[in-house]
Amino acid sequence: MTTEQATILAVTGNEAVAEAMRQVNPDVVAAYPITPQTEIVQIYAQFVADGKVDTEFITAESEHSAMSAAIGSAAAGARTMTATSSQGFALMWELLFVAASYRLPIVMANVNRALSGPINIHCDHSDSMGGRDCGWIQLYGENHQEAYDNHVMAVRIAEHADVRLPVMTMIDGYVISGAIGPMESLTDAQVQEFVGPYRPIHPMLDSKHPVTVGPFDGLHGFYMEHKATQQQAMERASRVIDEIAAEYAELSGRRYGLIDAYRTEDAEVAIVVVGSTAGTTRMIVDKLRAKGVRAGCVRVRAFRPFPAAEYAEAIGHCKVVGVMDRSDSFGAQGGQVFLEVRSALYDCDPRPQVLPFIYGLGGRDIFPANIEQAFTVLRDAAKRKTKTTVERRYLNLREE
Amino acid sequence: MTALVDEGLLEHAPDDVRLPKVTLHATSEIRDHLRSPKTLWCPGCSNGIVTRALIDAILSLKLDPHRTCIVAGIGCAGRITSYLDYSTVHTTHGRALAVATGAKAADPSMHVIVVMGDGDCAAIGGNHLIHAARRNIDLTAIVFNNSIYGMTGGQMSPTTFEGDNSTTSPYGNIEQAFDICELARAAGATFVARGTSWAYKQLVELFAGAIVHKGFAFVEAQAICPTYYGRQNRGADPTEMLRRQRDRSVPVAKYEPGAPRHHDSYPVGVLHHAERVEYTAAYAALQQRAQGRS
Numbered sequence: 001m002t003t004e005q006a007t008i009l010a011v012t013g014n015e016a017v018a019e020a021m022r023q024v025n026p027d028v029v030a031a032y033p034i035t036p037q038t039e040i041v042q043i044y045a046q047f048v049a050d051g052k053v054d055t056e057f058i059t060a061e062s063e064h065s066a067m068s069a070a071i072g073s074a075a076a077g078a079r080t081m082t083a084t085s086s087q088g089f090a091l092m093w094e095l096l097f098v099a100a101s102y103r104l105p106i107v108m109a110n111v112n113r114a115l116s117g118p119i120n121i122h123c124d125h126s127d128s129m130g131g132r133d134c135g136w137i138q139l140y141g142e143n144h145q146e147a148y149d150n151h152v153m154a155v156r157i158a159e160h161a162d163v164r165l166p167v168m169t170m171i172d173g174y175v176i177s178g179a180i181g182p183m184e185s186l187t188d189a190q191v192q193e194f195v196g197p198y199r200p201i202h203p204m205l206d207s208k209h210p211v212t213v214g215p216f217d218g219l220h221g222f223y224m225e226h227k228a229t230q231q232q233a234m235e236r237a238s239r240v241i242d243e244i245a246a247e248y249a250e251l252s253g254r255r256y257g258l259i260d261a262y263r264t265e266d267a268e269v270a271i272v273v274v275g276s277t278a279g280t281t282r283m284i285v286d287k288l289r290a291k292g293v294r295a296g297c298v299r300v301r302a303f304r305p306f307p308a309a310e311y312a313e314a315i316g317h318c319k320v321v322g323v324m325d326r327s328d329s330f331g332a333q334g335g336q337v338f339l340e341v342r343s344a345l346y347d348c349d350p351r352p353q354v355l356p357f358i359y360g361l362g363g364r365d366i367f368p369a370n371i372e373q374a375f376t377v378l379r380d381a382a383k384r385k386t387k388t389t390v391e392r393r394y395l396n397l398r399e400e
Numbered sequence: 401m402t403a404l405v406d407e408g409l410l411e412h413a414p415d416d417v418r419l420p421k422v423t424l425h426a427t428s429e430i431r432d433h434l435r436s437p438k439t440l441w442c443p444g445c446s447n448g449i450v451t452r453a454l455i456d457a458i459l460s461l462k463l464d465p466h467r468t469c470i471v472a473g474i475g476c477a478g479r480i481t482s483y484l485d486y487s488t489v490h491t492t493h494g495r496a497l498a499v500a501t502g503a504k505a506a507d508p509s510m511h512v513i514v515v516m517g518d519g520d521c522a523a524i525g526g527n528h529l530i531h532a533a534r535r536n537i538d539l540t541a542i543v544f545n546n547s548i549y550g551m552t553g554g555q556m557s558p559t560t561f562e563g564d565n566s567t568t569s570p571y572g573n574i575e576q577a578f579d580i581c582e583l584a585r586a587a588g589a590t591f592v593a594r595g596t597s598w599a600y601k602q603l604v605e606l607f608a609g610a611i612v613h614k615g616f617a618f619v620e621a622q623a624i625c626p627t628y629y630g631r632q633n634r635g636a637d638p639t640e641m642l643r644r645q646r647d648r649s650v651p652v653a654k655y656e657p658g659a660p661r662h663h664d665s666y667p668v669g670v671l672h673h674a675e676r677v678e679y680t681a682a683y684a685a686l687q688q689r690a691q692g693r694s
Contacts, residue, residue: 033549
């Protein structure tokens with residue numbers, strides 16, 4: 001299978017990611033099966049077996065080993081990918097930090113699934129949101145098209161000389177990963193030209209210039225400076241993500257920003273949401289707009305780096321902003337996205353009130369009516385003379 | 401040296417590998433130990449047979465259900481925690497033995513039975529297997545070995561035979577399969593047995609023998625996965641797959657000593673039985689000694 005002309009395909013989200021991987025044709029893929037990501041690496045294994053790609057495919061014995069193998073491969077100087085979900089992501093935990101601190105441009109698809117326990121295989125964002133501090137760039141996609149596009153762009157972002165950080169691209173488990181939707185692909189040649197050949201920096205396989213990767217760096221070393229450079233790379237990544245997106249738009253006609261704002265220009269109330277729920281949210285925004293309500297929404301695209309200024313610009317003028325988190329940070333004032341957005345809007349004057357909503361945990365359905373309820377809360381708060389209470393509001397939580 | 405066998409559970413003092421007498425129970429009695437008569441295992445899957453055999457063994461030994469704890473990992477086998485009406489823990493992938501070690505250490509008088517799949521036991525949790533065996537902690541470790549990752553849709557596992565197909569080895573597996581029984585034995589397990597879903601009564605006996613054994617007891621229950629393993633390898637007819645177990649399993653006494661298990665011939669029965677101090681007993685003795693009570 002080769003794609004010689006741009007084609008619109010009906011694919012599952014997993015197929016979209018696997019197709020992007022095939023066209024990028026990385027040197028190494030190491031993975032372990034986990035629902036609902038399995039299909040990605042399973043399809044990829046078939047590509048490898050059929051000689052459609054030149055990849056060395058490693059069937060590891062756990063995700064801990066898969067990420068370890070990815071680190072070894074990337075440090076050796078190979079373009080490296082993997083994919084995971086949920087518990088697999090959690091098992092990779094210690095290595096995620098290592099991959100980022102070694103500045104290895106690994107690209108990983110994470111199909112969002114709830115973390116145990118109790119065990120649950122359905123979508124929420126607790127896996128990757130829990131990994132927000134590991135130093136990886138995080139791009140959240142909404143649909144099949146973006147699953148593909150993000151994965152192609154991720155290679156360029158990760159390998160960019162100003163960045164050199166691993167990138168994870170997220171799609172919603174089942175809702176996108178398993179459901180079929182449209183995806184317009186580029187040609188193989190376009191993708192190959194876009195990503196270009198990989199030029200590793202200080203690879204271990206360059207035996208004429210031996211390097212040591214990750215040695216002990218204690219009290220008198222440069223650990224702290226090392227961490228500061230990781231942060232500097234993250235800061236540069238915002239610009240690079242946008243530049244790569246602009247270049248990708250010329251190729252594909254699809255322009256992605258750091259955030260995805262919808263009808264926010266004159267919005268009085270707005271919702272911030274991640275992933276596939278954004279489509280339903282936009283539908284409700286349109287419905288409310290038709291009734292004369294000045295509603296808007298923002299979808300999170302890059303969560304790490306978090307483009308705070310873009311949020312202030314897009315929704316800083318709103319009276320009330322609701323943030324819908326599909327994962328929780330127990331004991332904090334709200335979910336992870338809430339904490340970021342509220343912080344991003346803190347310096348706005350006047351400052352919007354920001355309210356936390358929790359929805360969709362463990363795959364709990366989110367209905368249009370639930371999003372309307374959230375907007376009702378926001379509109380009521382906007383009408384009040386005093387600030388409303390800021391406790392979490394759960395959407396579609398069983399009351400009995 | 402601690403007793404090799406919990407005498408209270410056994411009618412007669414056993415020979416080295418004499419297994420407890422078991423009686424097979426009516427479905428109505430079996431169902432009393434199930435929370436639901438329905439499972440989500442695929443039609444033709446042998447996990448139901450293996451689960452029933454475990455209940456039959458527990459009934460035969462008259463284990464107190466309130467003193468019996470089932471710890472399972474993730475995958476098709478792990479679902480057993482939802483079905484068995486005992487204290488059950490559904491842990492994370494590969495960690496069943498680690499959790500069970502904690503449970504047993506907390507109350508060594510409990511019967512702790514660990515149910516794993518081949519992924520749990522030989523891949524992601526392989527490290528726990530060798531160390532539980534090395535410690536010789538009194539757990540009954542059962543692996544439902546269907547030689548495939550069933551729950552995630554048929555990827556190769558460490559017990560997928562060389563040459564066999566799976567969705568991650570569509571033209572045949574090039575890796576050597578684990579003989580998990582040999583692994584457990586080499587790591588120090590003091591009771592190692594293999595049974596099949598075909599030979600039901602033997603499986604019940606092996607489970608009963610493993611439960612009464614004091615020390616790390618390991619039973620590999622050869623399971624069948626028609627849906628993913630069968631469809632990709634030599635046909636998905638469950639009865640045919642069970643018949644193949646009948647044809648390929650050789651009583652251990654007739655199996656050439658030292659010969660490895662291979663594709664179409666493997667030993668079944670008690671493969672290894674040894675006497676060695678059990679971990680929680682050794683620990684209790686150490687406590688006594690350290691506190692100057694002995």
